[in-house]
Amino acid sequence: MLASLRTSLNGLTTRGRCLLAAGLALALCAVVLGQRDLLRAAVFLVALPLAALAIVSRSRYRLACARSLAPPRVEAGSPTTVQLQLDNVSRLPSGVLLMEDALPYTLGGRPRFVLDKIEPRGVRAVSYAVRSDARGRYRIGPLSVRLTDPFGLCELARSFASSDELVVTPVVTPLPAVRLGGDWTGGGDATSRAVAVSGADDAATREYRYGDDLRKVHWKSTARTGELMVRREEQPFQSRATLLLDGRELAHRGEGPGSSFEWAVSAVASIGVTLARAGFALSLLRESGQAVAPVGVPLTESLLLDELAVVRTAQRRSLDGAVEVLRTGGLGGVLVAVLGAVDVDQAERLARLRTGSAVCVAVVVDTDSWAPLAPRIRADAVETHERVCTLLTGAGWRVLPAGHGTGLAGVWPLAGGRSGGGGALGGGRSDASPSPAVPSPARAPHPPLSGARP
Numbered sequence: 001m002l003a004s005l006r007t008s009l010n011g012l013t014t015r016g017r018c019l020l021a022a023g024l025a026l027a028l029c030a031v032v033l034g035q036r037d038l039l040r041a042a043v044f045l046v047a048l049p050l051a052a053l054a055i056v057s058r059s060r061y062r063l064a065c066a067r068s069l070a071p072p073r074v075e076a077g078s079p080t081t082v083q084l085q086l087d088n089v090s091r092l093p094s095g096v097l098l099m100e101d102a103l104p105y106t107l108g109g110r111p112r113f114v115l116d117k118i119e120p121r122g123v124r125a126v127s128y129a130v131r132s133d134a135r136g137r138y139r140i141g142p143l144s145v146r147l148t149d150p151f152g153l154c155e156l157a158r159s160f161a162s163s164d165e166l167v168v169t170p171v172v173t174p175l176p177a178v179r180l181g182g183d184w185t186g187g188g189d190a191t192s193r194a195v196a197v198s199g200a201d202d203a204a205t206r207e208y209r210y211g212d213d214l215r216k217v218h219w220k221s222t223a224r225t226g227e228l229m230v231r232r233e234e235q236p237f238q239s240r241a242t243l244l245l246d247g248r249e250l251a252h253r254g255e256g257p258g259s260s261f262e263w264a265v266s267a268v269a270s271i272g273v274t275l276a277r278a279g280f281a282l283s284l285l286r287e288s289g290q291a292v293a294p295v296g297v298p299l300t301e302s303l304l305l306d307e308l309a310v311v312r313t314a315q316r317r318s319l320d321g322a323v324e325v326l327r328t329g330g331l332g333g334v335l336v337a338v339l340g341a342v343d344v345d346q347a348e349r350l351a352r353l354r355t356g357s358a359v360c361v362a363v364v365v366d367t368d369s370w371a372p373l374a375p376r377i378r379a380d381a382v383e384t385h386e387r388v389c390t391l392l393t394g395a396g397w398r399v400l401p402a403g404h405g406t407g408l409a410g411v412w413p414l415a416g417g418r419s420g421g422g423g424a425l426g427g428g429r430s431d432a433s434p435s436p437a438v439p440s441p442a443r444a445p446h447p448p449l450s451g452a453r454p
Contacts, residue, residue: 064089102140368382
């Protein structure tokens, strides 16, 4: 009880405490001096702050709060509006309310509002805008409300438990339409239909697996091969693209939103959104070889942006993990790698990933252009950057060199294998002839999947 009384008395303001102390002192003097009139004044001075405390304490549990974000996901540098709605669900009008919403320091100072009073069953709505130049997930709230009486004798704080999350995604740059090729990589059992040169029956059948429906047994192929064969499930062809983000800390320069790493993250987001809207099934790979989604589960545009909103640099020295995953898993569809500072050895390992008619695009970021360097060191960095670009180009990669101040939209047409823009990106057809370096996906034969019978 004493603890509860002490907690309640903590709600008194300086004015209320002084009034209470004056009343107690006056009461003591009245008892000593035997002055009954003085005692009445003392009782009034003591009762006034205690009554204010009781009224405010009762009304503090009669408020309800709701918060909404419009929109809850924004690009870095774009504002979002936070709207607060405070309901007085009691039968008594509230006193003066001082509202303060909790915000991370990245979003700015804590917004504060003063409401004179809210009538019974009344509603008040206030709003404010926040923006962040740094991507990430930010917790907004909880809202704290300080209730006070009209005389300023008592002030009690109440903190609501609810909070909301604001997702700040990388900046997405609109890219021109470019025909990449490699966009007819199939999905499911129908992927190996390109082996039809061996016979139509073989192109649509596979070996029997435990649990297959016996009604799907293809008896003609079974009689010819001597093994039980079943018809493949027909699934539509699906374009696939793998995005590789080089997030090694030592491969990037600069700090904050203006760093080379943030440029690379924005580039991956822009390319991923462009490919997703063109119908590609996306997968995102880190420098360690770790995928941000389970194997076989494509990333949607929103999931990709959510993952890129919280991606951070990693303490790794090489891209060997990602190279090994791509080498063992094979390149299905299009590979787009956004690279930081790589040496010649790393570039050679990446160059060997491209085999046959695989479509590989490398955005090679000259990260040293983000840092002030001595002329001699800068000359060596430029030479290494040019050697890496030449090496990847010689291996059949489509290289997009980028530096500080480079707009991705300006160099993205190079991904089509030509200096200018191409036709429609993705599965759309174009009357323009494809790049001679990569055969047109509509004409080039498709290699069979691993495990398909010739």
